[in-house]
Amino acid sequence: MEIKKTSLNKLHQDSQAKFVEFAGYEMPIQYSKGVIEEHKFTRSHAGIFDVSHMGQLFIYGNENLTSDLEKIFPLDLKNLQQNCSKYSFLMNEEAGIYDDLIITKLEDGYLIILNAACKEKDFEILSNILSKKYKMELSNDRALVAIQGPKAVEILNETINGVKNLSFMTGDWFDYNGQKLFVTRSGYTGEDGFEVSILNDLAEEFTKSLIKKGAELIGLGARDTLRLEAGLCLYGRDLDLNKTPVEANLKWAISKERLSNGGFVGSDKIINQIKEGAKQIRVGIKPEGRLIAREKTKIFNETELPIGEITSGTFGPSINGPIAMGYVDKEFSKIDTKILLEVRGKKHPANICKLPFYKKSYVKGVN
């Protein structure tokens, strides 16, 4: 299959990007500054991320759609205000995770942001459950550009007046050069920031205007170190069909109202796991010293019995040390539990630690 390119591909090339194939797309892994500088720039200024490979699924409908989506997502969508967003999951009957996503209530339906590698399958699953009752569009004509970091609000508000009034996890339509943009205050870096859904034809010019105001393009490499420092899950590593939201320690994303009555795909398993406790649970892990323990690294307890596996591990530039997440047996999941990580045939000491590694600075209220 031919590799797909986003509408910002030329801009990436002109900006000396190194490319990798990701979910069938040619995506920038880093630019000339490198992962660490790009990471730190995002934390101190503002980074621009091309996330156009992600799925933007619009589903149009009224109250019936809301009821039908409540049979799928563990959310209290009836009481969700228009233009408010929630983090959620698409699950199977066993509460295994097909994808993690952000869903936003619109005036005439919902917008769901899906992972690039999952979006086609998600579309199929959702169309089947909704049995084609609603108009569904997996957008091909829109780019998705994220701007993240402490300067993001100031820079973006100069280009799109009014975005500074959005609070975290809300969105709205804005005008830009006579076209409509959908902007949400959200992101996946642990920083304040926005994601902008914009027509492909306008994406390059729009992104250049952000660069002119001092933001810089950031590759997928730094996106990964940023999200891991923020304790956020990457689908395919930290989440998959063999893990449930309870095991992934994402119970907070399941609406309490929905737990009492269930009635969503996977609810029996979720309710049962919350009552009984999951066998394994996702935790933060800090290796001692500088050792990096990557995905699939085996985890042992102090008496060298296997207790789990790392799902994401890298070097955290803002922590200036190695960080990881993984799943361990519940009894070893307490903060400060001493564990061992097997890297290149040797067992190295590490500790279970609190997530996130890097403290968030999301804007909760309106400025």
Next chain:
Amino acid sequence: MSEVKFSKEHEWIILEGDVATIGITQHATEMLGDIVFAELPEKGSNVEKDGTAGVVESTKAASDVYTPVSGEVVDINQSIVDDPAKINEDPEGTAWFFKLKMKDISELDSLMNKEEYDKFAKESSS
């Protein structure tokens, strides 16, 4: 001091008496990206030509470091273990990896000179 030689695994080596100093090339660091971890062989251990003699890790991946010649490890550069970013800053100078007392100096013969290596690096990265 002999001329600097290069291996296909992107190590450089320079001989002084019978002690060779070994590190990774500028080209290697450019391919790896930001290096955040380095592991070196133990002082006093013996390493074999083309065998692994260490590890470097970037934010993205781990890579083995090979030794282009055999010998006994007589010194290691602890400063790059303590601060791996030094490898990106000066890979072919102060950020050397280890020193070997060579067993067989003729092992250097099969390695590339600077001109040959530059050509090889250019071809292998394109």
